Structure formats: C-alpha cells, structure tokens
Amino acid sequence: MFHGSIPALVTPFRNGAVDRKAFAALVERQIAGGSSALVPVGTTGETSTLTTEEHKDVVTLCVEVAAGRVPVIAGAGSNATDEAIDLVEHAKAVGADAALVVCPYYNKPNQDGLEAHFRAINDAVALPVLLYNVPSRTVVDLLPETVARLAQLPNIVGIKDASGDVARVSQHAALIGSAQFVQLSGEDPNALGYLAMGGKGCISVTANVAPDMCAAMHAAFQAGDLAGAQxxxxxxxxxxxxxxxxxxxxxxxxxxxxxxxxxxxVRLPITQPDAAARETIDAAMALAGIHA
Structure with missing residues (x-):
C-alpha cells in the first residue's frame, strides 16, 4: 500500500489560522505530481503547534480532498498514549488509510515503555499503523529488536525511520523476515540509498516543493534505471x-x-528563515530547476 514519494505535507496558515483553501490546492498538486500517498499533520505539518481541533480538521480535509485517489497516512502521534489512541481513532473514523505514530517525546520512555505504547494503540484501533522513529526530535530511539517485536502485531505494518542509520533497513528485514513490513525513509538525503537497501519509499519534506521530481526519482529506481534516479x-x-x-x-x-x-x-516558536537562509533556498531551487 505504501511506497514511493510520500510528502509530509505542510499546514499552510493565513492570518494565524489554517488556510484550508491553500491546503486543498497543495493536496491536488501532490496527486497531480505523482505522489503515491499523503501524510497530513506530521512533523512538517507543525502538529506540535496545532490545536487538537485543527489537527483533526486537517486530517479530515486531506481525506476529503484526496477522495480515495491516493492513501492518506494521518499523523497521530503524542507523548500521551491515550491522546495518540484518540487521534488514531479519529483518523479511522474519517476514512484515513493508516496512521503515522511518532515515538513518545519528552517523557523519555525505555524500550519496554515504547513497546507498551505501540501495543496499546494496536489493541485499541483496527487501523494500519506506521511506527515513526526520529531520535533527533524525540530523544528516544526505537531499536530494531523492539521494531521486530512490534512488527508481529496485526496493525503495525511498517516504519518511517529517520534515525539516519541506513543499515537499519537490513537489520529490520533480517529480524522481521517479512516483505510485508514496509520500510520508509524519513530523510530525503538518504532516500535513494534506503531504496537500494530494500526500503519501499520516503516520507519526504522535499516533495512539498518538488513532487514531480521526487516521484520521478522513485519511479526510475523501481524501473531499474539507477542512473536516471541518480x-x-x-x-x-x-x-x-x-x-x-x-x-x-x-x-x-x-x-x-x-x-x-x-x-x-509558521507558528512560534518556529520563525521564518532569515535572509541568508532564503538565499540558500533560492539557490537550491534554481539548481533543481524549480521556478514559479
């Protein structure tokens, strides 16, 4: 179900509120550009500064606009297990195809706590769940042995791995022993290497800006055109x-x-890029051939 280029969608704002019209247009652009699924309200969607009502509204809107043309993987993470369950329940109720659930952050659970967290979600809601491991943000690291145990649960179908350790693709595959467990990169710079190691795709920030190019890179690799992908x-x-x-x-x-x-x-405490950062972004867009 989940493969290829999958944007972690931004949540656009206008005058301090969610810009629903702009968000709907971004979803349409992603589908037209060849993205294979959509992730609303993940890290890139500023979920940490959305209210619960806004979070749920953006998921609902994404499902409505996508209208079954591509799968919707709803961001549904929290450092409180009960809240994560509530968000996964909402995702299922409005028709999302799966939930992306980040490791609990700030409270620093050990591996037993992480496993219990995801087991509770698995047991509470019959919806496919992608684990989301991003130690640079959560401080905790979901280790391959824990991932392998969770992969035996019926609703845990894959992982978005942003650990930066590409070798984990092979570690997970060796421990789990099932091609049905979907491994997705969470970092654009290692997406191609991740595919070469056996991963199926990437939940991408860059795809927000260049959906067609990101989709084409994945398509080229899957077609056996490594030079084209490179x-x-x-x-x-x-x-x-x-x-x-x-x-x-x-x-x-x-x-x-x-x-x-x-x-x-953006919402505080995130601030807009300064002049030097804007110049860096402008130059990178020009190198990629991306123009208004």
Whole structure:
C-alpha cells in the first residue's frame, strides 16, 4: 500500500489560522505530481503547534480532498498514549488509510515503555499503523529488536525511520523476515540509498516543493534505471539540505511561497528563515530547476 514519494505535507496558515483553501490546492498538486500517498499533520505539518481541533480538521480535509485517489497516512502521534489512541481513532473514523505514530517525546520512555505504547494503540484501533522513529526530535530511539517485536502485531505494518542509520533497513528485514513490513525513509538525503537497501519509499519534506521530481526519482529506481534516479537525486540534493538550513518547516513554506502556493507563515516558536537562509533556498531551487 505504501511506497514511493510520500510528502509530509505542510499546514499552510493565513492570518494565524489554517488556510484550508491553500491546503486543498497543495493536496491536488501532490496527486497531480505523482505522489503515491499523503501524510497530513506530521512533523512538517507543525502538529506540535496545532490545536487538537485543527489537527483533526486537517486530517479530515486531506481525506476529503484526496477522495480515495491516493492513501492518506494521518499523523497521530503524542507523548500521551491515550491522546495518540484518540487521534488514531479519529483518523479511522474519517476514512484515513493508516496512521503515522511518532515515538513518545519528552517523557523519555525505555524500550519496554515504547513497546507498551505501540501495543496499546494496536489493541485499541483496527487501523494500519506506521511506527515513526526520529531520535533527533524525540530523544528516544526505537531499536530494531523492539521494531521486530512490534512488527508481529496485526496493525503495525511498517516504519518511517529517520534515525539516519541506513543499515537499519537490513537489520529490520533480517529480524522481521517479512516483505510485508514496509520500510520508509524519513530523510530525503538518504532516500535513494534506503531504496537500494530494500526500503519501499520516503516520507519526504522535499516533495512539498518538488513532487514531480521526487516521484520521478522513485519511479526510475523501481524501473531499474539507477542512473536516471541518480541524475534526479543530484539535482535535488542541494534542496534536500537547504530545506533544513533553518528550523523546519520554515524553509519549505518559504519555497512554496516563492511558487505562489501558500504564505510563508509558521507558528512560534518556529520563525521564518532569515535572509541568508532564503538565499540558500533560492539557490537550491534554481539548481533543481524549480521556478514559479
């Protein structure tokens, strides 16, 4: 079900509120550009500064606009297990195809606590769940042995791995022993390497800005055209890096504003990129051939 280029969608704002019209247009652009699924209200969607009502509304809107044309993987993470269950329940109720559930952050659970968290979600809601491991943000690291145990549960279908350790693709595969467990990269710069190691795709920040190029890179690799995939990736690598030259998703929203697709507004404590960062993003967009 989940493969290829999957954007972690930004949540556009206008005058401090969610810009639903701009969000719907971004969803349409992603589908037209060849993205294979959509992730609303993940990290890039500024879920940490959305209210619960806004979070649920954006998921609902994404499902409505996608209208079954591509799967919707709803961001549904929390550091409180009961809240995560509530968000997964909502995702199922409005017709999302899966939930992306980040490791609990701030309270620093051990491996037993992480496993119990995801087991509770698995037991509470019959909806496919992708684990989301991003130690740089959560402080905790979901280790391969824990992932392997969770993979035996009926609703745990895969992982978005943003640990930066590409070797984990092989570790997970060796421990789990099932091709049905979907491994997705959570970092654009290692997406091609992740595919080569046996991963199925990437939940991408760059796809917000360049959906067609990201989709084409994955399609080329799957068609056996490694040289073609490499050529696209070389055009995108500066953009991958530039979109994190200031706190995310500020750079992605700035790039989208350059394309006339949404305002560059972010919510505090994230601030918009400064002049030097904007120059870096502009240069990376030019290298990739992306113009308004």
């Amino acid at each position: 050529a696209i990736e070389r055009k995108l690598i500066a953009l991958h890096k530039a979109l994190f030259c200031a706190p995310s998703p500020g750079p992605a929203k700035y790039a989208l504003s350059r394309l006339g697709l949404c305002e560059p507004d």
